[in-house]
Structure formats: C-alpha cells, structure tokens
Amino acid sequence: MYSKIPSIHPLIDNGITKGDPNFSGGKLYCHCPSKKVEVTLASNIAHNHACGCSKCWKPKGALFSVVGVIPVDKVFITANGDKLYVVDPSAAIQRNACKECGVHLFGRIVKDHPFKGLDFVHVELSDSKGWQEPQFAAFVSSIIEQGFNPTGVKEIREKLKKEGLQPYDVLSPTLMDLIATYTGQKSGKLPSKL
Ligand SMILES: N[C@@H](CCC(=O)N[C@@H](CS)C(=O)NCC(=O)O)C(=O)O
Ligand SMILES: [Zn+2]
Ligand SMILES: [Zn+2]
Helix, strand or coil, X not given: CCCCCCCCCHHHHCCCCCCXXXXXXXXXXXXXXXXXXEEEECCCCEEEEEECCCCCCCCCXXXXXXXXXXXXXXXXXXXXXXXXXXXXXXXXXXXXXXXXXXXXXXXXXXXXXXXXXXXXXXXXXXXXXXXXXXXXXXXXXXXXXXCCCHHHHHHHHHHHHXXXXXXXXXXXXXXXXXXXXXXXXXXXXXXXCC
16 A cells, blocks of 8 residues: 555646746636636736645645736736635735635735735636746645644655755745845845845
8 A cells, every 4th residue: 555645736746737938818717607706817927836825725635726926917807806805804915715616816915015016826727728837836834734744744845846846945045035135125234226
C-alpha cells in the first residue's frame, strides 16, 4: 500500500500547461448553475502562483488556491454583480465572492498597500486557454493551520518542486522584495527614487 498524495490543485496535479505570452484576457464565471456572476479581464495576469493560505479560494478538495494579479482597471463586473459580497471587509485583500456558490471572483486592495492597484483573480474560473501558468508556491506551511498533518508537508513540497513550483512559506523573494521596498520608501529609510 502506498498513500496517494492529496490534490494540490487540478491545474498542478497532472503537470502544468504553459500559458501563451500573447494572451489578452477573457471572462471569469462563478460556479452557480444559472445567473452566473461574470467578470471580464481585459489582459493576461501576472505573478500567478499556488497559495496555501486559508483565505484564498480553493476548488473543492484542493490544498492550494491558484491566484494571480491584474491591474484593477482591467477588471470589469459584466453580469450578476448584485450577487457579490466582500468576505472579510477588514482584510487587506477584499475578496469579492458569490453569495450563492461561494466562489471568489476578485480580491481588491482598497487600503494603502504595496499591491494596491492590483486585483487577485483565479483564472481557472475562465473557459479561455492561454493565461499565465503558476510560477511558484506561496504560504505552503499555512496548509498545516487548516488541518494538514505536518509530517506530510515534505512530500507536498517535493511534488510542488517536481511540477516546477518552488515552494515558499510566505511569498517569493521577488514579491517580498517589492513589499519591503514599498515599506522602506514609506518610512523614508529608502530613497523614493532608486
Ligand atoms: N497563515 C495565514 C496566512 C494568511 C496570509 O497572510 N495570506 C496572504 C496570502 S493571500 C495575504 O497576503 N493575505 C492578505 C489578506 O488576506 O488580506 C493563513 O493561512 O490564514
Ligand atoms: Zn455563484
Ligand atoms: Zn492566499
């Protein structure tokens, strides 16, 4: 007997399909059988990644979310926006979810934050192909907080690496450096022009 590794995410479990660098966007739909919330994205996404945190929306049975960012001016609610509500209004990322099916359509930053101006989206909610593929895995140890046995995390990290996703316990060094630069500039310890 061997134990089957749990699903990381359907877009990762059986190998990642590369996106199309010339892809220019598409529509996201919630999971309701009718009157779907529809969000139109007018460009590709960036910094797409797997996130193990407890706050990002995950498809049923998956340990990780897959989430990327897009400039807020490229995001349009194009149908049934009256079904959206903000999951946690006090969070930095205001995740707008469908109140019927629970799917998160976009996460918006409204307060002063290094990623303000970007929305967080899950492109698996789109039928279009060509979206940027996941680039790394973030908040891996956070799966333990949600009930995953810590003894199994090594195997999860190995699987992520095998699929080409470097695992991190916060964000990737690129994104952590961006956040730290913003913080340093805000406090005046770092010049505003670099
Ligand atoms: N260990 C925590 C981590 C939560 C966390 O910090 N999530 C990151 C990645 S999405 C974040 O930036 N959260 C900001 C927010 O949710 O507003 C958990 O799993 O709940
Ligand atoms: Zn829905
Ligand atoms: Zn997250």
